[in-house]
Amino acid sequence: MMWENRKRTTKFWIKAIIFIPLAISAGIIIFGGVVMLLWNALIPNIFGLSAITFWQALGILVLARILFGGFGKNHHSKSKSRFDHRTWMKLSPEEREEMKKRWRERCHPVKTAEE
Numbered sequence: 001m002m003w004e005n006r007k008r009t010t011k012f013w014i015k016a017i018i019f020i021p022l023a024i025s026a027g028i029i030i031f032g033g034v035v036m037l038l039w040n041a042l043i044p045n046i047f048g049l050s051a052i053t054f055w056q057a058l059g060i061l062v063l064a065r066i067l068f069g070g071f072g073k074n075h076h077s078k079s080k081s082r083f084d085h086r087t088w089m090k091l092s093p094e095e096r097e098e099m100k101k102r103w104r105e106r107c108h109p110v111k112t113a114e115e
Contacts (some may be wrong), residue, residue: 028058031061032054032057032058032061033054033057035057035058035060035061036052036053036054036056036057039051039052039057039060040052
């Protein structure tokens, strides 16, 4: 890729230091504005609540992040309990068959005579 061969010059870092805060600020302004516009277009008519300001919309975004997204690392994508291809390749053929057997039992449990 282009980034692997490019040297990190002072000029590059100056551009990055300027661009990154601008991009973050633009994202906050856009998302806050979208939430405000959607809220003001829908919620007052549907539920009879009042319209909100831009800052209240940002507060709703932060609250939604806390309640539904959390802060910190995304634990869903790199879970330690996740069984990946490298782990499978390290298993012997006997271990693979045992693992397949356990997964079959877990996914398709054997029905007993009482059921």
